Amino acid sequence: MDLLIKNIDIVTMDDCNKVIKNGYIGIKDDKISLVSDSLPKGTQWKEQIDGKRKIAIPGLVNGHSHSAMTLMRNYADDMALETWLFDNIFPVEAKLTEEFVYWGTMLGIVEMLKSGVIAFADMYMFMEEVARAVTETGIKANICKSPVQFFEDGELKRLDKSQGTIDYYNKYHNAADGRIKVFVEIHSTYMFNERTLANAAALAKQLNTGIHIHLLETAAEVESSNRDYGMTSVEICKKTGVLDVPVLAAHCVHMTDSDLEIMKAAGASICHNPTSNLKLGSGIARIPDMLDMGINVCLGTDGAASNNNLNMFEEMNLAALIHKGAAMNPQLMKAKDVLKMGTCNGAKALGFEDSGMIKEGMKGDLILIDTDKPHLYPKTNPVSAIVYSAQASDTDTVIIDGKIIMQDRKFKNIDEEKVMFEADALSRKLLT
Incomplete structure (x- = not known):
């Protein structure tokens, strides 16, 4: 994966608890290669996500x-x-x-x-x-x-x-x-x-x-x-x-x-x-x-x-x-x-010590929260917003080891409808 997430508010959860407004996250292969408030000149990215009105946090x-x-x-x-x-x-x-x-x-x-x-x-x-x-x-x-x-x-x-x-x-x-x-x-x-x-x-x-x-x-x-x-x-x-x-x-x-x-x-x-x-x-x-x-x-x-x-x-x-x-x-x-x-x-x-932070060198394990929701306005403290205001359904994008697993709340490779159908049928069989 060669991915750039731009215009994104970033809650890094690094040792300094740094929060970056309108920043950039770069992922090369399965690792985070860039976390910055500016984009270095001359960098090329095969895929880009516009993170406007979103917050990135570690998964x-x-x-x-x-x-x-x-x-x-x-x-x-x-x-x-x-x-x-x-x-x-x-x-x-x-x-x-x-x-x-x-x-x-x-x-x-x-x-x-x-x-x-x-x-x-x-x-x-x-x-x-x-x-x-x-x-x-x-x-x-x-x-x-x-x-x-x-x-x-x-x-x-x-x-x-x-x-x-x-x-x-x-x-x-x-x-x-x-x-x-x-x-x-x-x-x-x-x-x-x-x-x-x-x-x-x-x-x-x-x-x-x-x-x-x-x-x-x-x-x-x-x-x-x-x-x-x-x-x-x-x-x-x-x-x-x-x-x-x-x-x-x-x-x-x-x-x-x-x-x-x-x-x-x-x-x-x-x-x-x-x-x-x-x-x-x-x-x-x-x-x-x-x-x-x-x-x-x-x-x-x-x-x-x-x-x-x-x-x-x-x-x-x-x-x-x-x-x-x-x-x-x-x-x-x-x-x-x-x-x-x-x-x-x-x-x-x-045992995943190389995960849990949005930091250069760490695994590309992060999620994007859609903040364009009434319960997340006004946009003051992003950490408080995540813990006290955000809902699970605000999760827009999930990235694991640099791979996009879900985007716009749609899975790339999982048949969600089939999973729900099979599980429902088996549950009724199990509990009767």
Whole structure:
């Protein structure tokens, strides 16, 4: 790709949080080659986009999702996590096949791309189908594979599948031109036991990769961890070596001061999922404390069955608001910090360190926001506009690795109508 975006307002999210008005972004191949308020003389570009009345920001990163759960959207609502998961979701998931997961993931990817997401972290089953969908659509993903199989013939079991995880890692890590990263999955400390936690940690060390885990999502998990292990979930993760590798920990709602210190010392990343945590009544994570401690905190949607969408603009907005209200402190969670959580912090957590900023030498992963909308006038602070005013539907253009995936809200190579048709038919089949 040889692309110039001109006349564009740029929120770089670089180390200086620089904002450029009416600037230029150049992309050569898959990397950003120019970020400037002026165009060097003599430069030639094969393709140009006029960015007038648009804002360029780094692509959003969804730090925790179960994308195929789009098939269960609006299915089981208004109940506690344990009831929702064990009595409603797990029985449905026991019926899933490769076809369900492929089309559910495709629907999730279409939804995410149309809301400005350029990368997502996914934890589910039939992960070969997730990798297939990622490869076909051009998005980036951190995909985790569990060394433990939970369902066999509809029964909840723990079966060692470590070799399958090794084979999956060898096949897919850095596949699709580097757009796929593979972590080891640990569903949670209440679904694993001490032996399987230690085995999963050892496997991640062996593969030189990270771990994606649900951690301390509910008060019930606090009780179960104290009962089963005699310590907190974070402490058992430390004991079993889980925190000896890069960790992407989703939720982290019920953490003690000691838990936070352990997570900081381990260099773990935490993914805040405000909508899902509120909808399931799980609580509100101590995100301001985590940020003050220097912990890398990103944002995620969780699955569409508990959100009920994959809208990262909504997550940024909610993350900026709930902590202000809960603490009665309007200075918490400033817009620039929340946008950082939704972009570069997420890229770091997922292993895409060369993404997350509009900066020369970084990957060409960015989105263009159409600001020619009533809710985005007048045009004062672009960062505040993105976090407090913008909607997912304002995403006009998505560029990943320098390739235009969507422009004028139309996909280049994805049949959006077919994806919705297939997913709808399979969802009705699954839930009846």
